Amino acid sequence: MGIRNIEFANGEYYHVFNRGVDKRIIFNTKAQQTFFFNRLWLLNTTDNRKYIANKRSRYKDQLVAAQGDQLVSIVAYCLLPNHYHLLLKQEVDNGISQFMQRLGTSYTMFFNQQNNRSGSLFQGKFKAKHLGGDFALPTLSAYVNLNNKHHNINPADALVKSSLGEYLDIEQGRYICNSNEINSIISEAGGADEYKIFIKHASLSFADNKNQTLSINDFEF
Template identity: 40%
Template sequence: MRKCRFAPGGIYHIYNRGVDKREVFISESDYIRFLCSLYRFNDIAPTSNLHRIAYDVRGLTSNISDKPDKRKRLVNILYYALRPNHFHMTLQELIEKGIEKFMQKIGTGYTMYFNKKNKRSGALFQGTFKAIAIESERYLMEISRYIHLNPLKNIEPEFREKGVENIDKAKDFLLHYKWSSFLDYVSIKNFPLLINNEIHKGYFKDASQHKDFVFEGLFEVKPRTCKGIL
C-alpha cells in the first residue's frame, strides 16, 4: 500500500497493525518498550543492546533527559498514539531513507523483544508499514487531531461512525491516556523528549487552543479526510 515516496523534509502519516489484528501491546511494559525504542532507534548510529536497559516510565522521562542528546536523528516525531493492536505516527524525514531505516529498526527490534517475551516466532506486524504523504497544513492539523482522538476507540469503538456517547467521559479518558503525544501538546508532561513540536507551534498559539481543536473532533462523525485509516 505504501505508494508515496519519502524525501527529506517531507511529513508522513505512518501506521501499522498486528498481524491478523492481534494485540501487539499487551502490558504496560510493552508500551514502555516501544516508546523507549522510538527514542533510542531514532539515530543514525547503531543502537546498543536494548535488553540491558531498564524499561519503565522513570527511565524514559528521567534517565534519558539527564544525558546530553548526542543522537543524529533519522526523523522528527510530531505525533503518535499506541493502541493495543496498532500504532499511528506522524514523522518528518530528516535524511535520505530516514523513515525507512527508522521503521526497519522499530519493526525488527520490537518484534524480537515481543517474540522472546511471549515465546512466539514469525511476523508481528501486518506486512510493511503504511504511509500517507501529508501535503498541506490543513491535512497535517486533521491528522494531528485524528491521531490524538484515536485512543478513544478503546472505550467507544464506533465513536467516529455513531458519535461520542459521553463527551465529558471521552475528554477525561484522553487527558489520562499515557500512550499518546496528546498530553505533551496540552502541557501535561508525559514523554516530551520523544516529540519535536516546532512545526506544531506555528499553528496553535498555546496548548489550550490545540486541546480545544482536538476536542472539537468529538462532535464530528466520520471525518472526511481520514476515512479508511485504522
C-alpha cells in the first residue's frame, strides 16, 4: 500500500476522488448508484458499533442509521459511471480517512457480491487535494457539481447524480450536503441566480485550461 502524502486537518476542505480500476464502470445500475449515495450519509458518523455494521451488511435493502457526530461535512458530490468526486470538510480527527475507508469497503463488497467478482474495485487509494490558496469553495463546487459536462456525459443517457439539485433547491430526493456550507457558497457568489451564472463561467474556465472545446451553452442546466 502506498503512503498518502497529505495530512487531513479538521475544518479544512478537500477534493476527494477515485475511479474504477482499469477505468471500469462502477455504477452499472441505478440501484448500485443509489446504494453508494445512501452510504454517503449512512456511514458519515463516529458511531462505529459492530451491531450497526452487521445489520447493514445483513439488510442491504434497509437504511440503517446510527448515532454520533459526523466525520465530515459533505459540501458537494458528483457520481459518474466510472468515477466520483466529493468536496469534503473534515469535522473530527481522521474523519476523512475513516469515512472514505468505510465507503470504499462497503461499496466494493456490495458491488462484488452483485457481480460475482472479487478483488479491488477502485484504482488504489482515493485521491485527495487540499483546498488552499486562492482556490475558492464556489469555484470547486462548480467543478464538482457540473463535472459530467467535462466528460461529455449527458444525464439523460447515463447514470449521473450530483449535488447541483441541492444547491438550486430542486433535488427530488434526499439532501445530504451540509446546508450551512451550501448557503455560505451561494451567499459568497451573490445569491442563487448569481451562483448559476458563476458556475457556468467557472466551468468554462476549467474547460479552457484543459483545452476542451466547450462553450457556455454546454453548461446549460
